[in-house]
Amino acid sequence: MARTTGSDGERTEAAIREAAVDLFARRGYEAVTTRQIAAAVGVQAAALYRYFPTKEDLLFELMRSHMAALIGSWDVVRPADADPVERLSAFVDNHIRFHVERRHSTHVSNMELRSLSKERLSQILRLRTAYEKELRTILRDGAESGRLAVDDVGLTAMAIIQMITGVIVWFRPDERLSVEEVARTYLAMTLRLTAADSSREN
Amino acid sequence: MARTTGSDGERTEAAIREAAVDLFARRGYEAVTTRQIAAAVGVQAAALYRYFPTKEDLLFELMRSHMAALIGSWDVVRPADADPVERLSAFVDNHIRFHVERRHSTHVSNMELRSLSKERLSQILRLRTAYEKELRTILRDGAESGRLAVDDVGLTAMAIIQMITGVIVWFRPDERLSVEEVARTYLAMTLRLTAADSSREN
DNA sequence: GAATTAAATGAACGCTTGTTTTATTAATTG
DNA sequence: CAATTAATAAAACAAGCGTTCATTTAATTC
Secondary structure, eight states, X not given: XXXXXXXXXXXXXXXXXXXXXXXXXXXXXXXXXXXXXXXXXXXXXXXHTTXXXXXXXXXXXXXXXXXXXXXXXXHHXXXXXXXXHHHHHHHHHHHHHHHHHXXXXXXXXXXXXXXXXXXXXXXXXXXXXXXXXXXXXXHHHHHHHTSSOOSOHXXXXXXXXXXXHTHHHHOXXXXXXXXXXHHHHXXXXXXXXXXXXXXXXX | OOSOTTOOHHHHXXXXXXXXXXXXXXXXXXXXOHHHHHXXXXXXXXXXXXXXXXXXXXXXXXXXXXXXXXXXXXXXXOOSSOOHHHHHXXXXXHHXXXXXXXXXXXXXXXXXXXXXXXXXXXXXXXXXXXXXXXXXXXXXXXXXXXXXXXXXXXXXXXXXXXXXXXXXXXXXXXXXSOHHHHHHHHHHHHHHHTTOOOOOOO
């Protein structure tokens, strides 16, 4: 056999991405073989190389598109000139929803960084830093205007990011909690954590 | 050559553990080869098998002893019959200090769970659950006595654990912050997060 | 309908993996 | 000092790895 009936490049590539995200998230990049990915797609391992030059290229592309999607999703909902409390609320809400919907993808992007080459690692980290800077800016504005209590902007930003990203470790939809409830509870914790003063005075 | 002058089983085993923790933490269990561990110790790969039956046995033992040490360290400082706020403070403080001192070990225990067999995975998870239960108990007591504001005990426990464990991701000693400062700041955030009422009334 | 392009196969490559076996030397014991 | 045990080296093992190559078939184009 060679080319199979009904085969389509675009569909195959999409299937490879999905299978790879799923397997990488579940078993880890290093533990997954190209033959396992191919088997999940329903092709031979050699077929993968039509779409991605190497296994690492595949990993990198998954991470790159994940980070781009994360930044893009924040760009859509980001309040233009709102006060810090409102911006912080929007950030947390968007972050939680995005991560719950993309658990596997997030897992890969957070856990498999060490499998990237130096150059590609710093490329992904640059995207991550850009995203985290959004939160730091909100916290700084909040601290300066007195609407938020922030001892240390960098430390608080990391603490909040860790807390709200951690949702993917334990949360599974279809259980006792809905995404809405989880997002609301995390938002409440974040606002208490920053002692958010919700009385407007601008 | 065979046995080398000055060779000592206990020292070799300890060196294997240290080298393995370090390499597993840096590059990931699957990416590290037995030959790399052996090279870091200064022996041949076959020598490892005098001390650990398989590579997975080595990983498991590192995780098991890490979790045992964590639980043991809490046992030492745990306040017997103190009020919830004081117990929560002690828990966070101990957790931060332990994890900062054992970054590599924590990394391995948190990230390499999927490389364990089913049986061993549940053994480690049982230890982890026992540890986390301590926090949940504190939060429940605090909620019932009105000293802590906790919407959802399980969710809050996970959020706090994620936040205070996340310190190992970014914190490096010898930088602008000391362990004491970091522990203090995280404690302050935790207490605000739970809206801890520090006015005693028992 | 022939020529071309796209999509995939199947076999093979060189290399590395975790592990086992065997032999050898150092330290300890009686 | 002889016998035994502990600690290692060295070499080999089969299995599996990511990747390449030549080839074949399906779909498209002219």
